[in-house]
Amino acid sequence: MKRKWNFITVILLMFVLVLTACGSNENSGGESSGSEGEDGLELTEDGKFRFVVSGEFPPFSTVDENGDLSGFDVAVGKAIAEKLGLEPEVEKFKFSGMVSAIQSGRYDAAVASHTITDERKKAVNFSEPYYYSGPVLYVQPGSDIKSIEDLSGKDVAVSKGSTYEKSAQEYTDKISNYDSDQTALRALSEGKHDAVITDDITGKQAIEEGFKIEKIEQLGTSEQAVAIKKENSKLLEAVNEAITELKEDGTLTKLSEEYIGVDITQNPDSE
Structure with missing residues (x-):
């Protein structure tokens, strides 16, 4: 009985090793396919x-x-x-x-x-x-700001990390940052700032939604x-x-x- 048991044990061990090897191959293949698809594109998730x-x-x-x-x-x-x-x-x-x-x-x-x-x-x-597109200067109706040159010393609101922030820095050292252009425009509409520099289309939509702002000057094309x-x-x-x-x-x-x-x-x- 002892010899028979040893023989069966060996067979079982060999079976387990074969399964383990197959599993390892499947895992390694899955990892590589997730980083690079069949078309050679490197993607964060395959497909x-x-x-x-x-x-x-x-x-x-x-x-x-x-x-x-x-x-x-x-x-x-x-x-x-x-x-x-x-x-x-x-x-x-x-x-x-x-x-x-x-x-x-x-x-x-x-x-x-x-x-x-x-x-x-x-x-x-x-x-x-x-x-x-391009940056545009927006102010409240009746503002004394008539051009970009009037921004010296004025509080300008912009979207944080945007190119509009750098545009504003060329004309004033008073910059107020917001997470989005829309919230900056809303703050301008509420009288919290002197001006906003943002995209023309975004400003137009804000005006259509009832924001109390007006376009003053187009500052370029981007x-x-x-x-x-x-x-x-x-x-x-x-x-x-x-x-x-x-x-x-x-x-x-x-x-x-x-x-x-x-x-x-x-x-x-x-x-």
Whole structure:
């Protein structure tokens, strides 16, 4: 009986070792497929295009009555995902922390109306622009501010981490930061500040919603693009191809007219 028991024990041990080896191979294969898909794209989750928007920048991104993220940026991100053959997954994230989140590889991209700047290009790569805009100076009706030159010593509210903050710093040392452009405009409407520098479209929508503000001066033209991790060159190339296709087939123009009311996807400097 003792010899029979030893033989059975050996067989059982060999069976367990075979199962363990198979399990190890499956785990290692699963880990590698999660970081790089069949098309060679490095993704945070296999089969998905995970991107962030601010959710506080209407009409580009906002939370609708159902609690879902909506807006032009959201729609563009989903359209890019479709072109890439990936499932879109969008999350709300504070604008000021997006670049760091992309750098760390927490998300695949930010489709959040980032203006292309030399400083930001040191941290992340940018796609081709998917729309064009520019900073605008807003004040309350009846304000003594008539141009950007009148901002000296004035309190200017801006979205934290935005290019508008740097624009304001060129004219005044009194800067009030907010988590979103809309909250900055609301504070201006309530008389808490002297001016706001923000996007033209955002300001127009705020006026339509009853905010007591008015446009004073357009301060320039800027290019808005998708932010992607610097090391992820294959994803950048794929996103650029997707944006080109979306421009050529008219999708970007259609989405712009749907969410913005006008086509902002054409470069005004090339007209």
